[in-house]
Amino acid sequence: MKFLRAQAPTLSADFAASVAEAEFGLTGRLSPLYSERDQNFRVTEANGAEWVLKIANAAEPDAVIDCQIGALDHLASVAPQIPTPRLRRTRGGDGIARITDPDGAAHRVYVLSFLPGAIASDRSLGAEDFARIGATIAGLQRALRGFFHPAAGNRGLLWDVREAPKLRDRVHHLGALAPAAGELIDRFAAEVLPRLPHLRVQTIHGDVHGHNLILGADGGVTGIIDFGDMFHGPAILDLSDALSDFMPDARDPAGMWEAMTHGYNAVQPIEPAEIDLVFDLMVMRQLVTLVITAARAAESPDEPDYIGEHGFGAPAALEAMMTMGRGRTTALLAAAAGQSAPAPRQPVAALMERRRKVMGSRPYVFYDPPLHMVRGDGVWLHDAEGRRFLDCYNNVPILGHCHPRVADAIAAQVRILNTNTRYVGEQVLEYAERLGALTGGELTACAFVNSGSEANDIAWRMARAWTGNRGFLCQEFAYHGITEAIDAVSPSAARKAPMADHVRTLLAPDGYRGIHRHGTPDMGRLYADDADRAIRSLAEAGMKPAAVIVDSAFMTNGILEPCPGYVNELFAKVRAAGGLCIADEVQSGFGRMGAHFWGYQHHGATPDFVTIGKPAGNGHPVGVVLTRPEIFDHFLEQTAFFSTFGGNNVSCAAGLAVLDAIRDGDLMRNARETGALFKAGLKDLARRFPIIGDVRGTGLAFGVELVRDPATLNPAPQETDRLVNLLRDEGLLVGSEGVHGNIVKMRPPLVFGVAEVEIALGALERALLRL
Structure with missing residues (x-):
């Protein structure tokens, strides 16, 4: 390392005196002063004035000495009351003299005032x-x-x-x-x-x-x-x-x-x-x-x-x-510093007891025991004990936790203005225009809300208003949100409630354990044909479909890879029956799948609505419905629509910062290339550990399906739970998913890199050995 050996110059006092006189016109008595890596002499003139002659370390670049002199000149100019040394210039008016010692070595020398005391x-x-x-x-x-x-x-x-x-x-x-x-x-x-x-x-x-x-x-x-x-x-x-x-x-x-x-x-x-x-x-x-x-x-x-x-x-x-x-x-x-001291951390068990009293008796938390997180940065989360965890699960901070560009944009805007869209503003317009452009100009009308749930709810209302129909189609184990209307098409969240009478579910295009397996000719069309059954069932109940809603990455169904032809065929069937098509991009959009900005683009399909939430603000509440202007206008003719916080200045600042960071960081390419590396490593683990039945994913979204028997595909939900907790012990955060609860779910932030892939694969290997 630089300066680990100080190696200060060792010129003689006589030679230093000659330099002081020749270069700076300075004469007087010289006495050595210690310096760690330079050589310093105190020079006392006959009139009592005192100076410090500094001979710089040979390893110190010229620019560093220029920087020191510049800082001292700056301080003398802007803060003369601060007692710092003043520079004495050479006879020629320069800040530094360049000399050669008797042995032929080059040195830089400068002189500062000596400060008494x-x-x-x-x-x-x-x-x-x-x-x-x-x-x-x-x-x-x-x-x-x-x-x-x-x-x-x-x-x-x-x-x-x-x-x-x-x-x-x-x-x-x-x-x-x-x-x-x-x-x-x-x-x-x-x-x-x-x-x-x-x-x-x-x-x-x-x-x-x-x-x-x-x-x-x-x-x-x-x-x-x-x-x-x-x-x-x-x-x-x-x-x-x-x-x-x-x-x-x-x-x-x-x-x-x-x-x-x-x-x-x-x-x-x-x-x-x-x-x-x-x-x-x-x-x-x-x-x-x-x-x-x-x-x-x-x-x-x-x-x-x-x-x-x-x-x-x-x-x-x-x-x-x-x-x-x-x-x-x-x-x-x-x-x-006049600040409140950090409160002592309570044990997790005590926090859970408090939580049950105020947040319900069935706490929905990750891991056993749960983790008490206190800080996040980039791909890492830190708990109250000071331990850090590599986050491969939370898709909300798509740029990583506490991304400085988003945090700075939020902080700067909240100090200026934060109000609603009943006032005219430029940020919401720029954000809407940029989102619309990312759809290729197909969907340019934006309704601003605060979450993916709200966005899906508004898209559903628009679809009903446009079609006059009331039937709703979704995947068999889908999740799309928490409003009453959208909870009806979120069967993965249901504990005991029956499906709503206007909802019909569709077979997920699962080529690993579904009714049509990989290698089946025209598999996408065969799965899409299930829509005919659902549409007939609605007709038998006197209904037509108003909409079908699709998560382009089929996250809750096990992170299924795009099935060629499926989404296009499905959309065509729904449209033929009088319905519209909603692409729920909350989990699959913003470049997560690597090749395209939106997940639906990986299917070659064009929806009537795109809905976004979670990652849009990297954790700040942002939700948007993108649709065709005529659909939005028809909706507004029938009902007033306004969201107090939807499209506010701070939310739009966060949303724009996310778009900028994805573009400027080339994060779609990173999702594609890093995702391919990660997937290759997961497939290598699958070859070595028979409990891994299937590895699938696109970009930075992966599902690892665990089975007890590769031949019968008997699911392994208990082993999946154990693996998730073993990985937590290894410092890696993942989740579980799927109708059988046997799929390890990973959605790392788009800034995930090669080093993090190696850490994650190492943790997985160690945990699988302990499983």
């Missing part, structure tokens, strides 16, 4: 001092908010805790502490690093500690020095690094943390998401310092150990942090 670490510091220091750090941060330099980004800097995983192979230098250190780094990489991109970022000093802070006689801060570790990153690292680095200077670490946090927050209010990570960041800063110190002692013992000599990276400091613990520390910091 006492090193903070040489003082006995109390709560008031630490509060002032916290306020100073925040003030410096606010002043740097408007500064950016390309060299501040992606530095790969040794002391940036985000680089901690790169030190993983050096924890062995810590001896007995090595195993615990490795676990801490692994957990940091898995659970903390993914959350950092969601925090506020800017250019920060990154290294304010007792040896980079100068205090006056009255205790006030008279200097902030050493901008060599400056980088662009999460703003909270300025505080968390300082809280960790000031440990050697604090008689009462907890009191120091509290005072410094309070002082910082008074100038720069801390966000709850930042407070929640400060403890983890402090621990990692302390651990990084420990590893670097130990690695340098072992790998470059000839270099000075300035860090260790001044108390940084002491095992006792790390132990003190761990003894204090995450919960107590976070509560203390939250209080210091």
Whole structure:
């Protein structure tokens, strides 16, 4: 890693004096100042003026030095009250002098003003001092908010805790502490690093500690020095690094943390998401310092150990942090920042008891025992115990949990305006136009609601209004929503209620265990012929079909792959009988099936309605019916239609952000290619484990059917339940589905990648071995 060996320049004082005079017109007495990786001299002129001559490390790029000088110039301009060094330019007016030493090596040299006062670490510091220091750090941060330099980004800097995983192979230098250190780094990489991109970022000093802070006689801060570790990153690292680095200077670490946090927050209010990570960041800063110190002692013992000599990276400091613990520390910091301390987590059993009292006696939850999730990011969910789970099940966050583009769009819009469509607005129009264009311009009229259930309900009402009929067709084990009208075509949700008299179910086109198997000629037409039976049955009861509703991925029927000709034939039969066709795209749309944006397009069919919900807002409530303008207009002639929240500004901002993210991230292609890789891996497992009877899926939607006997196809529902829970124990979240409850159901987010496929397949293999 860069700078693991500091290798600071070692020019003689005489040569440095000649450079100071020749390049900067600076003469006087030189005395060495320690720097970790540069070479510094204090220069005292005859008139008493003092400067610091800095000879940069040969491994430091020119751009990084330019960045430091640019930051100091920026601070002098926008915040002259902050005591930072001022640049002395060369005789020629440049910021940096380029020299060659007597051995022919090239160096960059620059000069800064020397700031008088006492090193903070040489003082006995109390709560008031630490509060002032916290306020100073925040003030410096606010002043740097408007500064950016390309060299501040992606530095790969040794002391940036985000680089901690790169030190993983050096924890062995810590001896007995090595195993615990490795676990801490692994957990940091898995659970903390993914959350950092969601925090506020800017250019920060990154290294304010007792040896980079100068205090006056009255205790006030008279200097902030050493901008060599400056980088662009999460703003909270300025505080968390300082809280960790000031440990050697604090008689009462907890009191120091509290005072410094309070002082910082008074100038720069801390966000709850930042407070929640400060403890983890402090621990990692302390651990990084420990590893670097130990690695340098072992790998470059000839270099000075300035860090260790001044108390940084002491095992006792790390132990003190761990003894204090995450919960107590976070509560203390939250209080210091004027925030409510996180409530103690209740056991799952206690939460379930509370839930039964207020949410019904039959809790509908995943897994046994249930999971208490507290946070999500991307493809991961995190529970109250700090464990993370790879999410292969929740289709609502189609872009992954807490997608920053959607979250930012929602947050920005809710601060501006959120009202209903009785006012004219541009966002709802843009969203409607873009959705209509994605149907190829066939369905361009949009009715905005709040969920897939509502969308299906409105589509049904429109179909009845257009046709004058009242019969409804659906698949035999379908699910389409919770309104009274749509619950009637959701037989998979029924416990005891009989089918409504106006509903007829259709055979699902299941080529694995259905009445027509794979390889049967014209299988799609044969399954579609079942619609004739259903339509005749309606006729015998004096009804014609108003609509048929189809989930293009047949999720509840077992995630069935498109059966050539089936949907087209089915739609033709229903239309011939006077009905319309609804494509329920809640689970199959938005590119999930890979080759097309909408699921129905995989069947080569054209519906009269497209209904969307869940994934449309990546978790924000959005529902839309897309149909032909004449159908919508006919409906509006018969009834008033308005949804208070449907099409509101925030929902449309979320919906547009989802469309943008799918387009800009090329996520349909990812669903197609990653899905093919995942499916190939599942089929390989099927060849090795006979309990897997069938693997099917399109894009990033999969069904793995478990059977006790591959010959008789005897379903294995108990084994499926056990496998789902074994996978939970492996950190992989899946569900179960199908009329027999024997299908493992997987619908990972569209950002699922190759690495996640490998994790999921590994977990499946281990769980199958234990089944």
